[in-house]
Amino acid sequence: MRVPRSLAQKLSADLTAAEFTVSALTELWGEDAEQALHRNHRVPALRRLRTQEPTPASTLATLFVLGMPVDRSALHEALPTLGVDGAEELDLVDASGDSIRPNRDLRPYSFIDATGAGSWWIVSDLGELALGRELGEDHVLGVGGASLSLAGLMLQKPVQSVLDLGTGCGIQAMHASRHAQRVVATDISERALEMARLNAELNGIDNIEFRHGSLFEPVEGELFDQIVSNPPFVITPRRADVPAYEYRDGGLVGDAIVREVITQSAAHLTPDGTVQMLANWEYSGATSGLDRVASWVEGTADGVLDSWVIEREVQSPEEYAETWIRDGGTRPGSPEYDTLSDAWLDDFDRRGVRAVGFGYVILRLRADSSGSTWNRYERLQTPAGQNETGLGVHVAQCMSAADRARSMTDAELATCSLTVSGDVTEERHFWPGAEDPTTMMLRQGGGFGRTRPVDTALSALVGACDGELSLGAIVGALAQLLQVDEEALASQLVPQVRELVDDGILLLP
Template sequence: MLSPALCARLRDALLDHGFTTTGVRDLLGHGAHAALTRGELEAPARATREAGELGALVRLFLLGAAEEKPPLPALDELVSGGLLTAGPAGYRAAMDLRPYGEEETDWYVLSDLDTPAARQDRDHVTGVGGASLTLASSLVRTPVVDTLDLGTGCGVQALHASRFSARVVASDVAPRALAVARATLALSGVSGVELVEGPWLAPVADREFDAIVSNPPFVPGPGRVEYVYRDSGRAGDAALAGLLADLPARLRAGGRAQLLGSWLHVRGEDWPDRVRSWIPAGCDAWILQREVTDPALHVGTWQRDAGLDLSAPATRAAASAWLDWLEAERVEGVGFGFLLVRKRSDGGPGEIVVEDLQGELADPLNLEMAQWLDRMDWLRAHRADDALLGARLRLAPTATLETYATASEEGWRDAGSAVVLADGPQWRHEVDAPAAALLAGCTGALALEELIALLAFAHDRPTDALVAATLPAVREFVRHGVLVPA
């Protein structure tokens, strides 16, 4: 693997030639860059023809082409370090190296090549895929002293954690993954990350952290390990359940953990109760299911991800065995989503919320996750009805009221209304006329109890009955950010 000194020289060369996320995007232009993200290579190849040294780097690392003499230092060392191969046609990339970053950062992520043959290697180190990006976009950025990146892989989450953590520890069970992560960090100019080897939380069994992030092997199936990045070795979703049980012991009071996970929808069981039961006492938790797949799609998706020929007899036999296992376990579907867990600082009982995302995400979830924690604190402080009634609330500026109608013999007939947020998860709540009027009146000028009294008078309803009907809805509105403290 590449030495730290060589990584530093390589980083300088890549930056000097403009091989950054911005530089590549500007070189290719919108159309060719979009084609590259779809895996279409001809348009970006054409865009690099007259692009000099930057064009050569794009062809070498992003298009898989051979370059006679790449504009890089110490080519022999890059070959011996495993980044390049040398042949009659010139040098080719032997590993995946690509620019990456967020605001005001120029990072580089090293990983194994994403080819069908490479993905079938048991110790394959994946790069920046959909799951990595999904988790990274959800991370709470509130500054902390130290963060554990559990199962770091190529080091993507450790890069992000370095932005909001004074110290970062990255662990993995695979020595090759740690070697790749070490090179990723060095190429990105990120220093001070401690890399530790071992399974799950064993390498940090005597330590506590302010934050833990993890994109663990979360693919439910029989208890085996075919691919280290994907399979936990425990049957079904038992590994996720076990990890959630163990996490609070590694968190300081008030610490948070964020991870991706999958859970089984078992015939005869309520899936929210199933996942809720995994959260230890004394923890707040938000489990947000993003999608559900049926067993056949689940198996096909992960066999395709491994680069297998789905029509090959061996692949079909493996699929059959996997489907047999799912059927024997009475699995009707497999859920996937986000988990946010916070250890209560006062040791009190936690609040566990399990729900589905209602549509496509319009924005990254990181702000929503941070605000959810703040909202839960506010709701806990206003748990008593009197405290909530005395609060002043405002309607979120991105909230809109939608009304809809159905056709009838007399024409359109009003069928209902819903308040919808235009940002974040775009939460949607059905509302009746009094609830819509209450939301419109939440301008921060009056306490909630005053608004309810006015509504009771306007709609000729008993105040006590309206309070009893309103407060649970108000708590839901606050939890989803439809209403915010004034």
Template sequence: MTSSTTPAEASASDTPGPDTPVSEWPDLLRALAQDLAAVGYTVDAVARLLGPEAHAALSRDQPVPALVTTRTAGEDPVREPLGAVVRFFLLAQPLQAAALDAVLPGIRSDGLVALGLAEETHDGAGLAASVDLRPYAWDAGDGEIGIWVASDLAAHQRAGVLRTDHVLGIGHASATLVQTTARRPVERALDLGTGCGIQTFHLLGHARHVVATDISDRALAFTRFNLLLNAAALGIDPAHPEDRFELRKGSLLDPVAGETFDLVVSNPPFVITPRTEGESPDGQFTYRDGGLPGDELVARLAAGIGGVLAEGGTAQMLGNWEVRRGHAWHERVRSWVPEGIDAWVLEREEVGPGQYAETWLADASQQRDPRAYHDAYAAYLADFAARDTAAIGFGAIWLRRPAAGQARLDRFEQLTHPLEQPIGPHWLAAVERADWLAAHPDLGAERLVVAEDVTEERHQRPGAEHPGVILLRQGAGFRRTNLMSTELAGFVSACDGELTAGQIASALAALLERDDDGFRKGLLADAANLVADGFLGPHDGATRNREKSA
């Protein structure tokens, strides 16, 4: 759809939806993109403008240093146009219409109003941003992709408690899912619970077509605006956007019932929230609260998502789960996974009920009402106590409907130390190693090599003849540490691709005078675990090279 309507005509003839940006004016979207590019509104340029301290503070939702740094731009935006744009869209500082016209001459102030991005201040003295519009960029392998992303103004940009249908911007959880996703070329992908669209932006780089769903009309409106504003960068034809993406409204898997996808990603509203009798969905924060008791929403999604996976298809999602008193953290999560579906779950963090309540009450600025904060905090504690919940875990869930010849994975691990980011390529490499092991059951016939990021540490008491502790450490990827026996350390040191694993095991058995078959089998089983974890790899280097290039 194209239009020759002027911004003034657009403002009069096309009223924005329920406080969301308007995406029906391609000429205005094009003008806005050109103006933002011309002023240099990029991630790197904003970081240079603000400087390290102010930029870091803003990432913590503390705008004061950035306000001080850009004060001149507020006084004279013509001399510092980038600073004026930063103050307007990132710091939510009003500007005169004439100042906006000067720094954004293509879209101008009336065009911003027409697109629902600006509105008159209460005193009528200028215009204020009605959305947060910020630059965002990522490395696509063959170069960086830079776009602009609109979302609702956050708590540090506006007064009061967030609206319940708040559309979140690029937050910690969404960035975590971006980094965690194991990316590969696919035909069809699903972004379940799209929010402002961040997962869809990335999926379009390796999926021919993306379906994005959300229960919120406002979220879908923001996503559509962001996709069409950045059509050129995302490979979308504005005249035929349906060729690349489709937006659907609905809860969980309802909008895609009966369909299958090669890849599903989801940052669902997983926050565990106390339920109250007679509560209305209008009182729930839709960006984080799925409206179900406890961790039931994540449980339902984990149990049902395999039904929309094509053969060999994978799903990756974030979630919270309750850890019952006296039970291991993974017991409950494992019970969600249906028969025939592979699972690999990483728990990255565990917190107590009190800390969990504090985190999410602060997230929506609910501490600004002391009485309501007290009542809500108490409700959290009572809710967790009713289910005997000792802790709440957070992490990433990977699921697969395995195809013929692929490994069967049932792996639940707690890794709370820092991982290399993005971890997605390393996760993909790990799954490929598991499939390689399934296709090569006789590891003794294979030649293995040590991964390039692996180092060995030996610790021994002063004067001791042999080390008491031998550790194998990864410097990349999952950054695991493996405690080694002397025999296994000797095996690894001989893995240079010259001898087969069976030959090395047999040589060690002879050297140590352990000629029983059990010793050899045990050593090869330990070696298989090292391959699965990425300490060792096949000599052909296919998996190693993929992980190295990550």
């Protein structure tokens, strides 16, 4: 069903008039109730609302965020332009009686990106809290933790075209619309595409084209400056009694959907085009998950893909099964939960999977195929959510700096006057009564929040990087101070400096 644009515009007008915003809702029920909602517990919010006079914002929050029925008269007051009939036509509500029930989740969403602060309203399917049961297999997910991670990871430099592969409710396409001239958003689910269209129209975004189909089929033969994807990467047993949720299950065995996106993406990138995606990968036999991803990347497109793959978490088969069975709304202790757990663990046992990794994949198609590729695979198991808002900006800066540093010889790098990034601090730990530190660490406040051990020489070098002295001059002064051979010290320190440049800890002029 295609939604009339006029209805989306009326809904937008009503939501604006009702001041249906993130800050307004938090003010309605308070920070503690807000945190409880993140844990799928709505009672604290409901109790706070009962103590207040109803407002349009509280009516909309009760209906669409908390998933509770409201009176017809109250909803008419909250949506005077759209009306109850219009809300029903948009399939937002079931208006068959005087008590109006929600059919969809509708909530405000706010963010900050490289362009500045922004806010939207996002329509998705009702979650487990409102449904009181397991999710349907055609469930359209709203803005969750993975959505926020990818939105933060997205490179935000201006480009002509972006492909959002597996758009879901459309949130990544909407973010991409802020820095791209044109966005193509695809999904295998028609329901998801309809909700994504509604979200774009509701928020006045008109540079997104929506197409139905699997993976790259809807864009065969087309090239894009950027591809973003939160693909349906969840590893699911291929059994009839295991739900295949469209929003997370790509229908292939194991991590094959991730392999397909990685290996096919090069054929759809312009020179210097990039990919940012979330992914799972399996540990099988003696092969690590990162080695598995490396084999996909480096065996693709004649080896012309630069890559930066970051593993944020590793789960055992038991932990992985628990995570995704619970995600679908099946509660531990039920017969259904036990059946699904058996199915997941049987699948992992049969295929020899000993662990599953989760992380970020960043790719770039080299414009110059004659040069060597830049391939970086690392484990950064920092707390989930840390600094994710600005990761895309940080990643772009690190990649640019790495390109520049790799184009320089050690002698050329020695002529540069580097500076320390403003978010970097140094920690020193001492045994009680000791004059010298036992441990020294550089700690990065932004980016990936890295902590890097350093020795006395490297600590002194970083401390002297004030943008005035050249790297060569600093190494020479340190050699005299430490009474060591300058050439030997340079051989020790310059490779470490290159690593710090790659990490965004030291900045090139």
